[in-house]
Amino acid sequence: MPASPSHRLAEERGSVLFTALLLAAVIALGLAGYISLSRNSLNLAHRTFFANDATNLAEAGLEEAIYCYNQMSAGTVTATAWTGWTLSGANAMRTLTPFNRDQNALGTVKVYVHGFDGSNSTPYAISQATITPFDGSAPIVKLLQIGLKQSGLFINGIVGLGGLTLSGNASIDSFNSNPTKSPTGPWATYSSANAASNSTVIVTSGTISVGKTIINGNLSVGSGVTAPPASQVTGTIQTNYAGTFAMPTYPTAASVSQSYNLGKTLPATLPAAGDKSAADGRYYYFVSGATIGNTTIAAGKNVTIVGSTTSVGSGLKVGASATCAIYIDGAISASGNGALTNNSWAGALQLFTTTTSNCAISGNGDLRACVYAPYAKLTASGNGAIVGSFVAKTITASGNASFHYDEALRQLNTGGGNSWGIATWFERQSSVDRSAVGALTANFLP
Numbered sequence: 230m231p232a233s234p235s236h237r238l239a240e241e242r243g244s245v246l247f248t249a250l251l252l253a254a255v256i257a258l259g260l261a262g263y264i265s266l267s268r269n270s271l272n273l274a275h276r277t278f279f280a281n282d283a284t285n286l287a288e289a290g291l292e293e294a295i296y297c298y299n300q301m302s303a304g305t306v307t308a309t310a311w312t313g314w315t316l317s318g319a320n321a322m323r324t325l326t327p328f329n330r331d332q333n334a335l336g337t338v339k340v341y342v343h344g345f346d347g348s349n350s351t352p353y354a355i356s357q358a359t360i361t362p363f364d365g366s367a368p369i370v371k372l373l374q375i376g377l378k379q380s381g382l383f384i385n386g387i388v389g390l391g392g393l394t395l396s397g398n399a400s401i402d403s404f405n406s407n408p409t410k411s412p413t414g415p416w417a418t419y420s421s422a423n424a425a426s427n428s429t430v431i432v433t434s435g436t437i438s439v440g441k442t443i444i445n446g447n448l449s450v451g452s453g454v455t456a457p458p459a460s461q462v463t464g465t466i467q468t469n470y471a472g473t474f475a476m477p478t479y480p481t482a483a484s485v486s487q488s489y490n491l492g493k494t495l496p497a498t499l500p501a502a503g504d505k506s507a508a509d510g511r512y513y514y515f516v517s518g519a520t521i522g523n524t525t526i527a528a529g530k531n532v533t534i535v536g537s538t539t540s541v542g543s544g545l546k547v548g549a550s551a552t553c554a555i556y557i558d559g560a561i562s563a564s565g566n567g568a569l570t571n572n573s574w575a576g577a578l579q580l581f582t583t584t585t586s587n588c589a590i591s592g593n594g595d596l597r598a599c600v601y602a603p604y605a606k607l608t609a610s611g612n613g614a615i616v617g618s619f620v621a622k623t624i625t626a627s628g629n630a631s632f633h634y635d636e637a638l639r640q641l642n643t644g645g646g647n648s649w650g651i652a653t654w655f656e657r658q659s660s661v662d663r664s665a666v667g668a669l670t671a672n673f674l675p
Contacts, residue, residue, distance in 0.1 A: 276362065276369060282330055283358040283371040284656075290325060290340040290356030291375055297321075297345070298352075298377065298649035301640065307346050307410050314345070321345035322673050333363045341670040344377075347639050349427065351447065351465065352377045355657075355666060357674050372663060372675065376653035379639060382477060383576070383599045383618035386428035386446065386634030390474060390603055392435030392623045395442045400631040402445035403428040406574045407637040414550070416574035419616055419633045426463045428634040433470060435623065446634070474603045474620055476583055479556040480513060480535055488513035495524045499532050506531075526551045528572075541580060546570040552577045561588040561600065561607075571597040575617030575635045588621065599638065 300310035314321040321342040328336035337359050344352030353376045360369045386403060387393065395401075404423045406416045417423060428446030432454050439457050447464035449472075450456050456466050482488045487507040491514050500512040507513055516536040526532050528548030533556070540559030547553050549572045561580055563569045568590065571578040578598040582588070585604045590596060597616045600607065607621035612629040618638050626632070657663050666674045 276366070279330070279334060279360045279362055279369045280371070282336065283360045283369050284373070286328060286336050286338050286358035286360070287356040287371045287373040290323075290338040290358065291354055291373060293323070293325070294321075294340055294342050294345075294354040294356075295375075295377070295649060295651070297342075298347075301347060301410065302379075302648050311345060314342075316345070317671070319344050319346055319349060320671065322670075330360060334360050336360045339674055341673045343669070347379070347636070351652075353669075355670055355674060357666075370675070372657040372666060374653075374655055374657060375651050377649050378652035379649050381639065382601055382620070383579075383638040384429070385431055385620070386618060387624060387632055388431045388433075388474060388603075388620040389435070389437070389624040390431075390433050390620075390622050393430070393432050393437045393439070394623075394625045395439045396627045397440070398629045399440070399442050399626045400445075401428050401430060401442060401634075402426060402632075403634040403636050405636040407640075410637070410640055414574070416637075419614060419635075424633075425636070427636055428632070431470060431472070433472070476601075476603065477581065479581070480533060482513075482515060485509070485511075485513045488515060490515045491519070492516065493518045495519060495521060495534075497523070498525050498527055499534075500527065500530055521545060521555060521557070526553045540584075541569075541582075543568040545578075546572070547578050548572055552579075554579045554581075556581045558583045560584050560586040560605070561590070561602065563596075564589065564591040569596055569598055573597075574637065575599055576638055578617075585622075590615070597635075 297310045297314070301307055311321055314323045323340050325338040325340070330336050338356060340354060340356045342352065342354045343349065353374060355372065355374045358371045362369070386401065403425045404419045405425065406418070407414060426445035428444065429449070430444050430446065431449045433451035434454060437450065437454060437457060439461060442461065444462045447467070448456060448462045449467040449470035451471065452469045456468070459466060485507040487505050489504060493516065495516065499514065504512055511531040511533050513533050513535070516534065516539055519536055519539045520542045521534060521536065521539065522542035523544035525546040526548055529550045531552045533554045536557040536559070538559065539557045541555060541557060541561045541563065543563045543565050547570065551573060559582065561582060569578065575597040576599060580598060581601045583604060584602065588602055588605045588607045591610045595614045595616065599618045600620065602621045605621050606623045607619065609615055609626045609630045610628045614631050614633055616633045616635055618634060657666060663675060
């Protein structure tokens with residue numbers, strides 16, 4: 230019997246309803262999947278955003294450390310430069326004030342610096358930034374590390390660009406004549422009580438032979454240079470060193486506001502009576518065909534001597550609290566117990582020469598000076614203490630000569646300046662990398 234119209238209509242309505250319900254269910258599943266996908270995309274976007282933000286915060290922590298280093302280079306006393314940091318030995322630690330990030334996320338930054346006081350020639354800084362997202366998900370952590378390097382003419386103890394030979398009972402170490410970094414001193418003299426192992430020795434080519442000498446500090450050698458056994462170096466040994474040592478620009482009469490031309494003859498005392506200093510407070514003298522010796526730099530005066538066809542002999546004396554910078558093209562040949570007498574610290578007597586001739590320092594007296602002669606062969610002999618920084622093409626020492634690098638020279642701004650820059654930068658990402666951070670930061674991080 231055929232279905233009545235009303236029955237057929239009911240069946241049709243039931244089919245439409247079922248279809249509608251089925252379609253609604255499909256749409257609901259689709260919407261649920263879309264909402265879930267959107268939520269996951271939002272979470273991923275937030276974490277990606279916060280990961281980038283954490284990197285920026287970590288870099289901000291590193292910038293804080295670099296700023297403090299450059300404050301020191303500008304002459305700020307160490308304690309002042311690192312105001313707000315917790316200092317322990319040669320290390321500095323700081324937790325920055327928390328940062329409120331977007332969406333109420335909280336960012337914290339902790340920074341650890343090894344060798345903050347400039348006593349370490351290879352300091353590093355590690356910055357950890359942590360952002361805790363608003364949704365309660367796992368914190369986002371970024372760990373960045375930089376190695377720092379300092380530029381300057383006298384930041385190393387001994388530099389033999391073409392080789393280094395030490396014989397006899399030579400020794401190498403360091404000390405700090407001015408641990409407070411006061412621009413006016415007082416300057417301490419070297420003694421076994423303030424001896425340290427922060428010297429740096431660099432040999433870029435040729436050979437290095439140190440006999441039984443212990444290098445109390447770090448050693449860097451160029452490609453092809455065979456380093457001595459690790460047992461003779463208390464610090465690190467860096468291979469494939471490729472640094473350069475250019476001559477600084479010599480002063481000229483046109484570059485200073487006041488100067489004097491002395492010809493071949495220097496007076497017994499400089500500055501001479503009635504002479505006036507230049508705008509920078511130094512007295513400038515230009516000579517030609519002269520031998521600089523038997524001249525005394527008066528106490529408390531700052532003198533610069535620039536010479537052409539000029540050498541340095543014995544007899545130069547630098548008075549207390551005085552400084553003398555000599556720029557020449559001839560040899561340095563100083564012998565005898567009072568060959569070069571410096572009554573201040575090593576940075577008070579600086580000798581620069583472009584000569585390719587042999588230079589020699591000998592005698593049983595102590596010498597405090599900085600010698601920059603990258604094209605010359607420098608020999609040192611005798612039983613005296615040699616304090617300062619020495620750069621030459623080759624360096625040969627015999628007898629009982631002992632080299633004591635003055636760490637205060639790392640704060641001396643001469644020629645090339647002494648600003649700090651980044652030598653290495655990397656992110657500690659792997660679990661192995663991160664597990665090493667505790668030991669590197671005395672467990673301040675992570």
